[in-house]
Amino acid sequence: MLTPEQIETKLDHILLQVQKPGRYVGGELNSITKDWNKAHTRVALVFPDVYDIGVSNVGLKILYDQINQRDDALAERAYAPWVDMEALMREHGIPLYALESKQPLACFDLIGFTLPYETLYTNTLNILDLAGIPVRSADRDETHPIIIAGGHSATNPEPMHAFIDAFAIGEGEEIIHDIINTIQKVKGLALTRSVSKSQRSKVNKDLRPSTFDREALLRELAQIPGVYVPKFYETTYLEDGTVAHTQPIIPEVPKLVNKRIVAKLPPPPVKFIVPNIEVVHNRVSVEIMRGCTRGCRFCQAGMITRPVRERSVQEVVDAADAAVRSTGFEELALMSLSSSDYTYVNELVDAISKRFEGRKLTVSLPSLRIESVSIDLMDKLKQHRSGGFTLAPEAASERMRRIINKFIPDEDIINTTRDIYTRGWKTIKLYFMIGHPSETIEDVQAIVYLCKRIIDEGRKAAGWKIKLNVGVSTFVPKPQTPFQWVACDTRENILEKQTLLKRQLLKDKNIKLSWTKPEDTLLEAWLTRGDRRMAEVIYSAWKNGAKFDAWDEAKKQEAWLSAFEEHGLDPAFYTHRQRRTDEVFPWEHITAAVRKNFLFQDFRQSLEGQIRVDCRLNCFACGILPTFANLRRENPGEGWKCPDVKSPATVTSNQVSVLSDQLPVVGD
Amino acid sequence: MRARITFTKQGALRYTGHLDLHRLWERAMRRADLPLSYSQGFHPQPKISIAAALPLGFSSRAEVVDVRFNEEISTEEIASRLKDNLPVNIKVTKVEGVDERAPALQTQVLSATYDVHLTEPVDKSDLTRKVGELMMSESLPRERRGKSYDLRPLIETLNVVTEANGKVSLRMTLSARDGATGRPEEVLNMLDIEPEYTSVERTRLIFQA
Numbered sequence: 001m002l003t004p005e006q007i008e009t010k011l012d013h014i015l016l017q018v019q020k021p022g023r024y025v026g027g028e029l030n031s032i033t034k035d036w037n038k039a040h041t042r043v044a045l046v047f048p049d050v051y052d053i054g055v056s057n058v059g060l061k062i063l064y065d066q067i068n069q070r071d072d073a074l075a076e077r078a079y080a081p082w083v084d085m086e087a088l089m090r091e092h093g094i095p096l097y098a099l100e101s102k103q104p105l106a107c108f109d110l111i112g113f114t115l116p117y118e119t120l121y122t123n124t125l126n127i128l129d130l131a132g133i134p135v136r137s138a139d140r141d142e143t144h145p146i147i148i149a150g151g152h153s154a155t156n157p158e159p160m161h162a163f164i165d166a167f168a169i170g171e172g173e174e175i176i177h178d179i180i181n182t183i184q185k186v187k188g189l190a191l192t193r194s195v196s197k198s199q200r201s202k203v204n205k206d207l208r209p210s211t212f213d214r215e216a217l218l219r220e221l222a223q224i225p226g227v228y229v230p231k232f233y234e235t236t237y238l239e240d241g242t243v244a245h246t247q248p249i250i251p252e253v254p255k256l257v258n259k260r261i262v263a264k265l266p267p268p269p270v271k272f273i274v275p276n277i278e279v280v281h282n283r284v285s286v287e288i289m290r291g292c293t294r295g296c297r298f299c300q301a302g303m304i305t306r307p308v309r310e311r312s313v314q315e316v317v318d319a320a321d322a323a324v325r326s327t328g329f330e331e332l333a334l335m336s337l338s339s340s341d342y343t344y345v346n347e348l349v350d351a352i353s354k355r356f357e358g359r360k361l362t363v364s365l366p367s368l369r370i371e372s373v374s375i376d377l378m379d380k381l382k383q384h385r386s387g388g389f390t391l392a393p394e395a396a397s398e399r400m401r402r403i404i405n406k407f408i409p410d411e412d413i414i415n416t417t418r419d420i421y422t423r424g425w426k427t428i429k430l431y432f433m434i435g436h437p438s439e440t441i442e443d444v445q446a447i448v449y450l451c452k453r454i455i456d457e458g459r460k461a462a463g464w465k466i467k468l469n470v471g472v473s474t475f476v477p478k479p480q481t482p483f484q485w486v487a488c489d490t491r492e493n494i495l496e497k498q499t500l501l502k503r504q505l506l507k508d509k510n511i512k513l514s515w516t517k518p519e520d521t522l523l524e525a526w527l528t529r530g531d532r533r534m535a536e537v538i539y540s541a542w543k544n545g546a547k548f549d550a551w552d553e554a555k556k557q558e559a560w561l562s563a564f565e566e567h568g569l570d571p572a573f574y575t576h577r578q579r580r581t582d583e584v585f586p587w588e589h590i591t592a593a594v595r596k597n598f599l600f601q602d603f604r605q606s607l608e609g610q611i612r613v614d615c616r617l618n619c620f621a622c623g624i625l626p627t628f629a630n631l632r633r634e635n636p637g638e639g640w641k642c643p644d645v646k647s648p649a650t651v652t653s654n655q656v657s658v659l660s661d662q663l664p665v666v667g668d
Numbered sequence: 669m670r671a672r673i674t675f676t677k678q679g680a681l682r683y684t685g686h687l688d689l690h691r692l693w694e695r696a697m698r699r700a701d702l703p704l705s706y707s708q709g710f711h712p713q714p715k716i717s718i719a720a721a722l723p724l725g726f727s728s729r730a731e732v733v734d735v736r737f738n739e740e741i742s743t744e745e746i747a748s749r750l751k752d753n754l755p756v757n758i759k760v761t762k763v764e765g766v767d768e769r770a771p772a773l774q775t776q777v778l779s780a781t782y783d784v785h786l787t788e789p790v791d792k793s794d795l796t797r798k799v800g801e802l803m804m805s806e807s808l809p810r811e812r813r814g815k816s817y818d819l820r821p822l823i824e825t826l827n828v829v830t831e832a833n834g835k836v837s838l839r840m841t842l843s844a845r846d847g848a849t850g851r852p853e854e855v856l857n858m859l860d861i862e863p864e865y866t867s868v869e870r871t872r873l874i875f876q877a
Binding site: 015028276 | 679680681682683684685687688691692694695696697698699701706712724725753754755756757787863864865867
């Protein structure tokens, strides 16, 4: 294994041959380089996409801070090298290294991947390979780091089960410490135990982590609440190819892995990494609220990040101020899944505009509801109107908006958009989705009619210079949502719907249209819905050259289709099949604490066009409260938007269903 | 007020280009809470001007930037506020006040001195002979980006130096005037030295008196 000095020397020879060499050298303000030899546990945090995208990820930043605050551990960062750099690294024998110390990734105790979206899977394999670590979990031994992964894609970890040693399900703030403590406990034991000479000789003592019993460590990790170690579970299949069940093969591990949450959001990170080169998001992000109470049926984030927990206005404003001071960034993003639902959104906007007056700061407040109040909020933030105003109706007919549970009357959309144009914004961006359950071509046609009405009304009110940018993505039925039973639209249908939109909307030169290629949608659907057999498809696709699947440049289709063929699997089995109501999903043994029964009822209501209101107003007993009753009881009051839990119940997994029946159920 | 800041640019910062360096200074000023001036108009630009672009991959011991502030502020105050607000690979070595009406910094650069460290062993006498020949020639016609030019008048000095550790390096002063900028790689190329086996450091910028 190369030393950091050797890696740096080699880098100096090749860096001027690649685009944006600043991606590969670290040295950013607010990055933390700790003494390698003084840290007991060394963690490499990896965002498996290019630096320009990964460096501003807030999830990894939270973990970076959590770990580096410990005296006994260090955290460093790595990203996927772009293809030009990868080729040179392979040619010159440079293993993937962490940006802070330039230590090879293989020398860390733990490598943590974040997988916020599924199209990062092939990059994850590629990164392990570039680091000189066996890609398959089963091929790793005591000399290799433990590979963990988390993020929204871990909601269905099965397609990656062969490559990741352990998944962290849910929120990372606390579980990362449990994982590190467990590693220290087991490695501490390993140090005192006699290790065979043959094992020791394989290890470069200065660089490699200390030797330990990998199996024992994985067993210990599997007992941490929220940790899923796939090797201790086995999946069997029915004759029709669907899953019969996935169950533990050792007694110590739980049958059902429940996600972890934090009862109260910890102080947000403020010392963001300040890149020395231009990246995608040069901004401070402060999470104002986690979770969402709206219950849009297509939205995985809204289902899996429950319950809603808010930060106080004071905490948000102080954090934003500290973060702007420590980074010098010119943009502040107030992050949440639904800004309008933040209880004190008016107070927050007032406090932010007061605090940052005259400081040349652009403030973004994403995911606003389609109502005139949203325009008042944006007005107060004194934003440049050149930026455009973004709204996401998601569907264009009232029928469809009932089905997806994002109900807004057409008139509200027309009135709000007219008002936005009247008040000086020249551009409105609208986001729609096609391929929703039971969608007909009339529902797609409705997108055209609605957009034309919006721009006609806008012109009457504000003249001919106004613009409308329409983004149309394609619905993917995600695990752990009410739509998980639904089939994904076929390539032919998607193309037909997109052709209609292009033909009719692009006639107007002030309307811009963007859409997702069907290949990208289907790839996401295969990966998000896959079972354990999908792992071999991912492996073959990577071998066939698939990587950077989230990028337009990637030539993915052929690599993936031939991988399916190689393993005798039919892609349509995963994507174009309506699931039986009694089907066992590949992700059935993983839960975000939202009950399958709740999801199914919500799905049935959707078919009847019934809407469910904001669950701050009515609790629909999704399952969060019984699962986290103790946490809720210990944290009463406003921060957590579920009803208070008063009864001193002790909850075991058997009692969950009984208890949830006692909660107020409205609309069921 | 207008302040002139001399700074080093080393390590990882060698891979930060000219435009990104502008942005870096803007953010550093904001972090240091220094009252940076902006231009008027729809897209206000910070009043930061860097003397001469440093090629990507080069380190420097003496870059110079002019910055304008909305209010008077002592040079000591500027230096002390910047101290903890810069990435590790940039260090401020000097801050001085400059006459507001003085000509733009970029127009005042005459030449730049570079130390070229050779990472592969070389025959010193052979190199000295080549350098001698180069300096003796009347003209050195070259082509760069499809335009032909004469490199010779752009080389003011060129010497072979033995460093304290016994390694050989080249020290050169090249013209850095607008439209007449000598590039160290071009000189290295004439001496049959591969730029990828060198590390180049700019040691000095020479300005009009």
